[in-house]
Amino acid sequence: MKNLKAIGLLFMALLIGLAAAVYAAGWVSRQGNIASNKVVIAAVDIEMGSKINPQMLTSTDWPSGSIPPGAFKDIKELQDRVVKVSVLRGDAVLERKLAPVGTQGGLSAVIAEGKRAMTVRVNDVVGVAGFALPGNYVDVMVNAQQDRAKGEEGKQISKTVLEHVLVLAVAQESGRDDTKPKVVSAVTLELTLEDSEKLDLARSVGTLSLVLRNQIDKKTVATAGITKSQLFGEKEVPPTAVKVAATTTTTHKPRVFIASPAAQPAAECVEVIQNGSRVLNCF
Known part of the structure; x- marks a missing residue:
């Protein structure tokens, strides 16, 4: 009885194996017929x-x-x-x-239509320690001195002038598969003609810095830049009124003149009244 049961199981295993072999052969045949x-x-x-x-x-x-x-x-x-x-x-x-x-x-050959390639000189700091590689995107920041207004001292300011700029090449290499940092002396950027003009002016008036950004982040953020006084939290003192005292040779009381904030810086003036005539002398 036990022998019959073993023979039955063996026979069933042979049938299952044969069926699997037939199915596999058919699958291979179908794959071979794929166009x-x-x-x-x-x-x-x-x-x-x-x-x-x-x-x-x-x-x-x-x-x-x-x-x-x-x-x-x-x-x-x-x-x-x-x-x-x-x-x-x-x-x-x-x-x-x-x-x-x-x-x-x-x-x-790889510059996009309507774009230009422009090279800027960098060092290990400006070039983000060599991590500004071909295929990466950077922002360009300039540190410069603003033009002086009359009677004012030019303010030092740092401002982002370009955003989401593609790095085409570093030095003479344009391969994009290497992820190792490369400290080089020059970086070539892909720009529009208008942005090329901005970059050329920026590098002539101040010091450039590249700011590495996320490759898929395309958002732009408009900023007004930051000055030295804003960085250190100093409050700018508004122009104050200038008092000018006038003295006379008569018994009249001295007069006080208030200069408007927009007026030119006032000098010391003296009003002299003599024989019915008035003369204003400023020093």
Whole structure:
């Protein structure tokens, strides 16, 4: 009786194994029948701004239903095209990753339409200790002395003049895959023409600082800047009235004149009344 039960269990196991094998064979057969097309992919890592040659590319089978838009089937179509973003090995080379046909290689190929590239001199402090890397976004702050009004001393002020500026390159490197800090002497920024003018003026009148910001934070914050007196909590004293005493050679009482705050700084004046005439002498 025990032998019959063991034989039955063995037979059942054989049936289950056979069914699993048949199912697996059918699944493999169905996968092999999926339609596929050739798609061009990167055979090596291609740096941003590089001109493509056939040695950088290869082709592979790609399921027809999941071919990404803008993919290429023939390597010859990509001869001498320039990539405007870095393409990693094994990634499909897509039209949106390429600069327009006829573009020459280099940094100019990756500048967005309507933008300009401008380089500013930095050090380890201005360059955020080397963390302002290609692909990051920064704000630009200037520390300068304001123009003096009449009778006033120019105030030192720090103010953010540009926000959400893309770093295109540091020194002569434009690769965006390295996350290690690089202390360099120059940083190239992508700007509109108007912002380029602001930056050029800012670096001529004061000291620049780069402020690293979150890559996905696109909010802008308008500030009035901060002066030295505001930083230390000092209250600015408003202009006060200036009293000018007038003396006469007669027995008339002295007069007091109150100068308005907007008037020019008053000098000491003396009114002299003699023989019915008045003369005002100021010193």
